Amino acid sequence: MPGPHRIKNYGRHGRGDYRPAINSEKRIDAAESMISLKGLKKTYPNGFTAIDNLNLDIQDGSFTVLVGPSGCGKTTFLRMIAGCEECTEGEIFIRGRNITKKAPGDRGVAMVFQNYALYPHMTVEKNISFGLKNYGYGREEIRAILRDVLELVGLLDYAKSKPSSLSGGQRQRVALARAISKSPEVFLMDEPLSNLDARLRVQMRGELIRIHQKIGSTTIYITHDQVEAMTMGDCIAVMNEGAIMQCGSPDEVYNNPANIFTARFIGDPGMNIVAWRDGVSLGFRSSKALLQRPSQFAGLTLNAAVRTREHLGEVYRYTLATARGEEIEIRNDYLLETGRHLAIYIRGENLYAFGADSGRIPTAGLVDDAEI
């Protein structure tokens, strides 16, 4: 039975008439969260635990980007939501319904895979209509949906082509159209752009955002690309070793990291972290390091030696080593010789402090005059 999966009427909206972008008003009235994950755990048959006690709530209509280093369990996590992988423990709710034990096709989710996963022997059209037939749509409905989604991804002229005759970007758009065609409540995308070249990736990034704004389905998007993470999502979930380290707006995870991992992982370059005292570490962004002591300075003075220098064009990128051998990175347009010893200064308000458990602690009054 088709159930709630009715195609949204894209045709009614003109090109410019997008559904409103995910804005704050919408967040407030949608008090319930779209996807709710409670105590999720995945242990593979070989005994490896890829996900451990994962809790996360995802807002209706949001575009959540899941980032984390390779092998941290992102794909596993997404496949569990899709139902392609069983949960060892925990429960998954979509709009309050417990779908933990439901078959993948009955969850109201659609997935776009990194390798497209198109049916290579079917034409573009058949790739999309295969699922629609299984969902119980009639022939006329299928024709209408096909036209809508192919138009949305700009592939109307390719309906009769086989995937093998399409370019990587076109194949990914077919996969996207196939996912959209079923009007899923939840869209899952596993590094959908990582097989594309840089220029196409930028273009597709824009298209994905446009499509998301148009259809408004809740989306979870995996990437390991910093830029994608910061620019695409209205929410970033940072993952490490099968656990969510922090979940928040791009601004928040960048400017207000909850722990050392997030601080180091988000941003290019990641935050510099140096050990201070009593197990407390201090962190600062490269761009906030000053080479001259300002007047009325309160903050951290860091003595270090220049190790390497790279010319990035506008600025130089330096790696410095502290007396304890910790490596930090700064960017500056001064020319510094390698091997030179110098002091760098970071104002108190630009410092972050992390406790012994690597969690964030307040800096207030802590580092008025610290020196390492």
Next chain:
Amino acid sequence: MNESPRVAGNIIRRMEMRFVNPILKSPYALILPALAICVCFSVIPALMAFRNSFFSVDYVAGVDRFAGMANYRSIFTDGAFIQVFRNTVVFTFFSAAFGIPLAVLTAVFLNSNSPLCNFTQGVVFTPHVISFVSVSTLWTFMMDPQFGILNYALGLLGIRPLMWLLGENTSLPSIIIVSVWKTLGYNVLIVVSALQTIPREVYESAMLDRSGPVRTFFHITLPMISPFFVFLITTCVAQTLNTFDLVRLMTGGGPKNSSNLMVYWIYETGYLHFQVGKAMAGAVIFLFFVGAVSLLNFALTSRRAYYQ
């Protein structure tokens, strides 16, 4: 000291450019070794067979004279040839018709990674590496009408015992069973490797598309492994058309030619009955038949198969 290997290398390179490269540029030079073998062992014998089919040949009596179409006339008036020809077609058709679907089913099961897989894999693949002599002996014992385990099993099911290899109606089906059993392992191996070319994500997409196991099998799995069927059917048909060992070892073509196959008939007629001309006439007809089947086979299967 350091120079001499380099100098030697340069000389070799120059010699190579001078003498070896021109040879390598000619495609016929490259296929010459394979061509020579092919000419010696396939083309010349085929031409000789073709010639002999128009001659009355008797190596013992030293007779070798032109006989026109007499050999061809004799095999078509001889009921045995027609029957053997028909047997061969039936044998080949059913060996493939049972063998390949069975291989696909077994392979799909093996690919599902259930706990029984290793066991099944062993059971299925062992016959492929056992010699035909052992296989034939084993099955001859099992198919023995009086003491064989097959009739015993039929008895348990309340079915009357069969004559198996000794019955005129059962001998051909019996060797079909053995042939299917013997080739299953190889066929399964091909299908399993075909199945492994299908990415896991494609199956997951099908699940998300609400495609059940049967629909997935017919609409995703089968079409995606179809390119391998060209190879599988071609090798299977070529192999079974040329079956000799099974007949030689299990039935000798009997009873009354009911399980005789073409290649054994040629051997029997030429080497046991010393009717070389007649055997060669049969061989020539068979050669054209096999060629036609191969062409047809390839034309049909490659049209249906998709290529990435």
